[in-house]
Structures are given as C-alpha cells and as structure tokens.
Amino acid sequence: MFGIIKLEREDHSNGTFRNVIGIRNSHNQDFSAQLVGGANVMVCDNLMFSGEFSDKRKHTTNIMRDLPEIVYSLTNDVVGSYGNQKCRYNGYRATSLEKEDVADIMYDATRNDFAIAGGQYNKVINEYENPQHDEFEPGNAWSLFNAFTEIYKGYNGADVRKSINLHNVFDRHCNDAIEHEMTSYAPNQLSLAIAE
Numbered sequence: 001m002f003g004i005i006k007l008e009r010e011d012h013s014n015g016t017f018r019n020v021i022g023i024r025n026s027h028n029q030d031f032s033a034q035l036v037g038g039a040n041v042m043v044c045d046n047l048m049f050s051g052e053f054s055d056k057r058k059h060t061t062n063i064m065r066d067l068p069e070i071v072y073s074l075t076n077d078v079v080g081s082y083g084n085q086k087c088r089y090n091g092y093r094a095t096s097l098e099k100e101d102v103a104d105i106m107y108d109a110t111r112n113d114f115a116i117a118g119g120q121y122n123k124v125i126n127e128y129e130n131p132q133h134d135e136f137e138p139g140n141a142w143s144l145f146n147a148f149t150e151i152y153k154g155y156n157g158a159d160v161r162k163s164i165n166l167h168n169v170f171d172r173h174c175n176d177a178i179e180h181e182m183t184s185y186a187p188n189q190l191s192l193a194i195a196e
Contacts, residue, residue, distance in 0.1 A: 029059040037078035053077045091178030095141040115166035
C-alpha cells in the first residue's frame with residue numbers, strides 16, 4: 001500500500017508549499033509500516049520512499065498499539081515545521097541578488113551535481129532571467145530558487161536529496177533574512193485538516 005495525505009491549513013496566506021505525509025506498508029510484511037513527512041516527500045510504487053521526517057514500525061504483535069503514537073508524533077513534526085518553512089521562503093523573497101550572488105549560488109548548486117546537474121546550468125539561468133511565471137520576476141533569491149524548481153519539473157535527476165541540497169544552498173545565502181523572519185514570526189493558532 002502506498003499513499004499520501006495532504007495537510008491543509010486554515011492559514012492559506014503562504015500558498016508556497018503544502019506539507020504531506022507519505023504512507024507505505026506491506027500487507028505480507030515484506031517491509032515495515034513506514035511514514036515520511038514534510039514539504040519534500042517521495043512516494044512511489046517502485047519502492048522509492050523518502051521525506052524530511054520519517055518513522056517506521058515492524059509488523060510485530062504490538063504494531064496496532066504503537067502506530068497511533070507514531071502517526072501523532074510524525075504529524076506534529078510536520079505541522080511544527082510549517083513556521084520554519086514559511087520563514088525560509090519569506091527570507092528567500094527578502095534577499096535581493098546581484099550578479100555575483102547568482103554566480104555564487106549557481107556554483108554551489110551545480111558543483112559535483114550537488115543540487116542539479118552542471119549541464120542544467122544554462123537552463124536555470126535562462127529561467128531566472130526569463131521566468132515562465134510573472135510572480136518570479138523580482139530577481140531575488142526566491143526567483144532563482146523557483147528557476148531551479150521549474151527545471152526540476154522536466155529533470156529526472158531531481159530527487160528529494162537534491163531538493164534538500166538546493167534548500168541548503170539557499171539557506172546559507174539567505175541566512176540573515178531567514179533569521180530575521182524567525183525572530184519576528186508570530187504564528188496564529190494552528191488548525192489542521194486532512195485534504196480530501
């Protein structure tokens with residue numbers, strides 16, 4: 001069994017990402033019951049299964065007793081990460097880029113195919129300079145980040161690990177803006193519902 005649960009929030013002000021919980025189970029007990037969660041989740045019937053948070057439980061006598069706590073704990077981790085993600089992306093938006101900044105980020109992201117293959121360099125730059133979507137026009141770190149993710153859509157090598165690596169590159173470059181967002185973040189009362 002493979003599946004995902006999309007977590008909806010009453011606060012739709014961000015609109016940038018949606019946290020997801022992935023589920024994988026083997027009814028014949030070939031592998032453990034597993035959960036992953038976060039904004040970067042991969043659930044595939046070819047057994048690829050990864051996310052920012054994960055937990056699993058072997059099919060033993062007490063699995064039904066333990067599973068609710070595992071689900072609750074992982075869901076709390078995923079929901080708790082919402083504020084960090086919101087601050088991260090707001091920090092990207094608040095970070096303007098000079099040509100040297102773009103070159104530094106591109107070097108870090110393509111070195112050793114860290115976040116994207118070096119052969120995709122020109123495609124990312126072209127998407128940054130001529131974005132397909134008007135909302136990515138500003139020329140800030142958010143625009144460059146979305147140039148990468150636009151190229152990921154047609155690039156089979158864009159796995160969860162590369163996405164995490166890409167976030168790490170931008171987090172380092174936008175650290176001051178992200179820290180500012182974190183110190184001023186005042187979340188509203190959280191409300192969670194499972195999307196249908």
